[in-house]
Amino acid sequence: MNPFIPVLAARSAWNRRLTLGxxxxxxxxxxxxxxxxxxxxxxARASFAEAVSGTDLIVGARADPVELLLYAxxxxxxxxxxxxxxxxLALAGDPAVAWTVPLSLGDSHRGFAVLGTTxxxxxxxxxxxxxxxxxxxxxxxxQLFDTVIGADVAAATGYRLGDRITxxxxxxxxxxxxxxxxxxxxxxxxxxxxTPVDRTVHVSLEAIEAIHLNWQGGAPVPGLSIPAEFARxxxxxxxxxxxxxxxxxxxxxxxxxxxxxxxxxxxxLMAVMPGVALDDLWQMIGTVExxxxxVSALVAAVAFIGLxxxxxxxxxERRRELAVLRSVGAAPSDVFALLAVEGLLITLGGVILGLFxxxxxxxxxxxxxxxxxGVVLRARLxxxxxxxxxxxxVAIGLAASLVPGYRAYRMALADGLAPRI
Numbered sequence: 058m059n060p061f062i063p064v065l066a067a068r069s070a071w072n073r074r075l076t077l078g079x080x081x082x083x084x085x086x087x088x089x090x091x092x093x094x095x096x097x098x099x100x101a102r103a104s105f106a107e108a109v110s111g112t113d114l115i116v117g118a119r120a121d122p123v124e125l126l127l128y129a130x131x132x133x134x135x136x137x138x139x140x141x142x143x144x145x146l147a148l149a150g151d152p153a154v155a156w157t158v159p160l161s162l163g164d165s166h167r168g169f170a171v172l173g174t175t176x177x178x179x180x181x182x183x184x185x186x187x188x189x190x191x192x193x194x195x196x197x198x199x200q201l202f203d204t205v206i207g208a209d210v211a212a213a214t215g216y217r218l219g220d221r222i223t224x225x226x227x228x229x230x231x232x233x234x235x236x237x238x239x240x241x242x243x244x245x246x247x248x249x250x251x252t253p254v255d256r257t258v259h260v261s262l263e264a265i266e267a268i269h270l271n272w273q274g275g276a277p278v279p280g281l282s283i284p285a286e287f288a289r290x291x292x293x294x295x296x297x298x299x300x301x302x303x304x305x306x307x308x309x310x311x312x313x314x315x316x317x318x319x320x321x322x323x324x325x326l327m328a329v330m331p332g333v334a335l336d337d338l339w340q341m342i343g344t345v346e347x348x349x350x351x352v353s354a355l356v357a358a359v360a361f362i363g364l365x366x367x368x369x370x371x372x373x374e375r376r377r378e379l380a381v382l383r384s385v386g387a388a389p390s391d392v393f394a395l396l397a398v399e400g401l402l403i404t405l406g407g408v409i410l411g412l413f414x415x416x417x418x419x420x421x422x423x424x425x426x427x428x429x430x431g432v433v434l435r436a437r438l439x440x441x442x443x444x445x446x447x448x449x450x451v452a453i454g455l456a457a458s459l460v461p462g463y464r465a466y467r468m469a470l471a472d473g474l475a476p477r478i
Contacts, residue, residue, distance in 0.1 A: 069378070070399055077403055080363065084407025087357040088450060089414050092443050094353050096415070098346055102339065105131075108252040109302070109331050111183035113311050116140065116148060116318055117300035119325040123341065126334035129160055129300035132170035132253050136162065139297035144324045148301060151317075153310045156181045158302040161265050161295065164224045164236075169210050171224050171258045173265035173298075181304060184252045194218055195245035198261050201293075202285060205245035209255040216243050224258070224268060234277065236268040239285040263293035303328070357450060360407075361457040379465055393466040400458020404451050412439065412447075 070077050109115075109130045117125045118138035127133040149157045158181055161173035172178075179190050179197050195218045198205055206216060216222065221240045241260060249255055267288040271281045283291075305314060311330060318328035339346075379392050387395075419436035439447060 065382075065395060067402065069395070070402060077399075080403050081406040081410060083360045083363055084404055084450075084454065085410035085414060087353075087360040088408050088411025088447070089418075090356050091350075091353040091450070092411065092439070092446060093415055093418075094349050095443060095446065098349070104251060105338075106332075106335060107185040109183070110185060111181075111187045111304065112302045112331055113305045113308060114303040114315060114318070114328045115300055115331060115334070116303055116326055116328045119327045122327070122329040122334045123338050125300060125327060125329055126331060126338065128162060129302075130253065130331070132162065132172075132257065136299045139299055140301065140326060141297050141324050142295045144321070144326060145298055145301055147323070148303065148318065148326075151314070153305055153307070153314050154303055155306045156304045158182060159262060159295070159298045160300045160302065161262055162299045164226055164265070164268070166210075166222055166224050166258045167214060169207075169213075169256050169258050170253075171260060171265075173260055173262045173295075175262055178259070182254075182302065184250045184254065188250070190250070190254065191248045193246050193248040195243070197245055198259065198264075199244070200242075201261065201264055201267055201289060202239060202241045203244040203261070204241040204264075205247060205259040206243055207247050207255040207257045207259075208249035210258055211246045216246075218243055218246070222258075224260075226272070238271075238282060239268045239288065262295045262298070266293040266295055267291070357453075361453055365457045365460050389466045393462040396462035396465050397455065397458050400461070401451070401455050404454025404458075407454075408447055408450060 115125060115129050117129060117136065118140050120137050124134060124137075128136055145157070145159055148154060156177060158177045159174060160178075162170060164171040164173075176197060182190055184190075192205070193208070195205070197203075204222065206214075210216065220243045222243065223240050224236045226234045226236060241264070247254060247259075267285075270283045270288060270291055271278050303314075305311060315328040315330065318326050379395075382392060382395070383389070416436050423436075
């Protein structure tokens with residue numbers, strides 16, 4: 058190839074910068090969509106995986122493992138059955154068990170899940186790379202009607218330490234019956250974790266029992282009112298919990314402990330390993346991932362078809378330019394190379410611009426993705442899979458540019474010099 062071809066191609070492209078600029082933008086948006094979805098998929102997986110770490114088993118009433126994982130860790134769905142408190146005590150007393158964290162779900166506050174637990178939650182719950190929970194303000198709950206709220210709850214409601222809130226019976230945003238006679242005081246606000254903890258209102262297990270003292274069958278008992286100051290006079294030991302997080306002394310005992318719990322004869326229980334349940338979850342939604350990737354690939358294909366169409370359409374206007382090149386000594390192969398290099402430059406420009414847009418979007422949209430969807434977006438260099446994807450885009454762009462190059466190669470010299478009427 059003539060060594061001046063790349064320079065000539067760049068100058069020729071600059072003369073048509075508006076049209077080709079739009080093509081570069083089109084390729085860039087295709088790169089953003091294709092690589093962005095891949096990054097969103099991997100970041101969402103990482104965020105889900107980081108929602109709980111250091112926990113060997115999640116134990117609850119017998120159900121689907123993914124269902125147990127979803128409602129115990131991600132506050133999604135509802136438990137079909139609870140785990141009896143005696144079973145929890147027996148689990149906590151197992152010699153292989155180092156620690157347990159009881160979880161009681163089912164109530165809410167302005168759409169945020171309410172979690173009843175104990176101080177062990179703040180001691181043993183880990184997220185990300187085994188990071189502990191930290192308080193941004195205040196302290197853990199100590200009194201019966203103290204509450205510690207997550208970062209998203211504080212940001213969305215504007216609550217500060219000392220504010221009083223009431224809980225609603227049931228989960229979700231529906232207009233639910235309130236436990237208005239037993240308000241809670243915000244005593245702590247957790248630092249942001251990027252996990253469902255941020256969207257959770259934490260209270261003690263005893264508080265969950267206290268607000269339901271005058272309730273029966275999911276509804277308040279008519280005519281029965283127990284003031285908050287008298288709640289301590291009742292036995293507030295939980296009768297059941299939703300699930301429990303379990304840490305073992307030795308991780309090699311996890312399979313034996315799981316079998317032992319699953320074979321429990323006192324109550325039908327189930328123990329799941331978080332990592333295994335997450336893999337099952339990703340297999341369930343794998344079809345959605347593949348569909349999104351397929352749609353992105355189609356968008357990229359449309360962009361390259363547009364590239365071919367624009368360059369082909371421009372050939373008519375460039376007949377004279379190409380003919381002049383031929384008349385001053387350029388061979389047909391040089392014209393072919395000129396158009397191929399031009400297409401390659403457009404593709405490379407689109408890839409570079411697309412990566413720049415992706416890198417810039419991560420810090421700009423990171424906060425929104427974290428607070429709205431709990432997904433941590435990370436600005437990073439392309440990894441192996443993304444580099445393969447980008448090289449495929451460049452190869453397809455080069456192949457697409459060969460079509461107009463071949464057509465220009467077949468043009469005769471007189472085709473561009475002869476006037477057309």
